[in-house]
Amino acid sequence: MALDQKIRLAAFNWLSEQVGIHGDVLPRKLLERGFGFEGERIVLISPQGIFKPRVMQYPLTITTAPEGPYDDAFGTDGYLSYRYRGKDPNHRDNAGLREAYRNRIPLIYFHGVVPGKYLAVWPVYIIGDDPAALTFKVAVEDQVSMGRQDDYTVPEENVLKRAYMTAEVRIRLHQRGFREKVLAAYRSQCAFCKLKYGELLDAAHIISDNEPDSRPTIDNGLALCKLHHAAFDSFIISVNPDYIIHVRKDVLDEEDGPMLQHGLKELHKARIILPRAEHHWPNREYLDRRFQKFMAYA
Numbered sequence: 001m002a003l004d005q006k007i008r009l010a011a012f013n014w015l016s017e018q019v020g021i022h023g024d025v026l027p028r029k030l031l032e033r034g035f036g037f038e039g040e041r042i043v044l045i046s047p048q049g050i051f052k053p054r055v056m057q058y059p060l061t062i063t064t065a066p067e068g069p070y071d072d073a074f075g076t077d078g079y080l081s082y083r084y085r086g087k088d089p090n091h092r093d094n095a096g097l098r099e100a101y102r103n104r105i106p107l108i109y110f111h112g113v114v115p116g117k118y119l120a121v122w123p124v125y126i127i128g129d130d131p132a133a134l135t136f137k138v139a140v141e142d143q144v145s146m147g148r149q150d151d152y153t154v155p156e157e158n159v160l161k162r163a164y165m166t167a168e169v170r171i172r173l174h175q176r177g178f179r180e181k182v183l184a185a186y187r188s189q190c191a192f193c194k195l196k197y198g199e200l201l202d203a204a205h206i207i208s209d210n211e212p213d214s215r216p217t218i219d220n221g222l223a224l225c226k227l228h229h230a231a232f233d234s235f236i237i238s239v240n241p242d243y244i245i246h247v248r249k250d251v252l253d254e255e256d257g258p259m260l261q262h263g264l265k266e267l268h269k270a271r272i273i274l275p276r277a278e279h280h281w282p283n284r285e286y287l288d289r290r291f292q293k294f295m296a297y298a
């Protein structure tokens with residue numbers, strides 16, 4: 001096996017391990033540190049978007065910065081559209097990615113969800129090159145279907161499946177982006193109880209994401225701990241448009257030990273923790289819509 005291929009596989013395996021530890025949103029520092037391979041340190045990310053470790057023949061990773069609306073990266077055909085480095089199609093980074101395209105080399109894609117955090121997706125393949133638009137077209141392959149990793153250079157020729165996988169990743173990008181942005185806005189604490197334990201925090205939707213007009217924006221989110229997320233989703237707790245917490249009456253009337261007392265009942269009539277930036281505060285209309293439903297349960 002060629003050295004490039006060996007390192008590429010080692011990078012895929014290392015990423016799998018890291019995702020097992022950290023979840024699929026990885027801190028930039030970790031990617032900058034990388035891993036050791038036969039005495040060489042292989043880092044996975046650089047200040048530029050297209051990155052080829054010195055010892056490799058083809059680029060290993062492509063990265064997009066965490067800014068702009070979510071869909072910026074996706075073309076109308078649903079595929080990721082990846083911008084050239086600069087405006088010269090023959091810049092060595094662009095030429096390198098073109099070589100990866102010609103040789104069907106699998107790459108790693110890092111999608112910035114918030115500053116310093118990236119969703120890692122691999123393998124992805126360059127499936128088109130548009131010098132006029134200064135972009136490459138990128139498709140995502142099914143990680144699971146790779147199975148035996150030694151045959152990884154033969155991507156599935158199924159366009160539908162590939163479009164489907166790319167769409168799945170797009171949904172994942174939205175979800176991870178939503179979680180990271182909401183948690184950052186609330187300074188990683190539960191808006192109800194101030195719990196700051198990251199592993200126990202979620203981004204809850206105010207307008208539930210199975211409703212057609214639900215948006216993955218911070219003003220439709222609340223950072224909540226697991227308990228309060230579940231209580232919010234099941235209408236045991238709600239928040240009125242003035243940001244005041246209400247606990248359902250039958251729960252308030254119940255007597256049952258300290259968890260119920262401190263975890264739920266004492267929140268009644270308290271004000272939620274709000275993000276520092278007012279435009280990140282929950283949208284009052286969304287809160288009202290949800291609160292009306294809650295009142296119907298009460």
Ligand SMILES: [Zn+2]
Nearest residue numbers: 190193225228
């Ligand atoms: Zn909480």
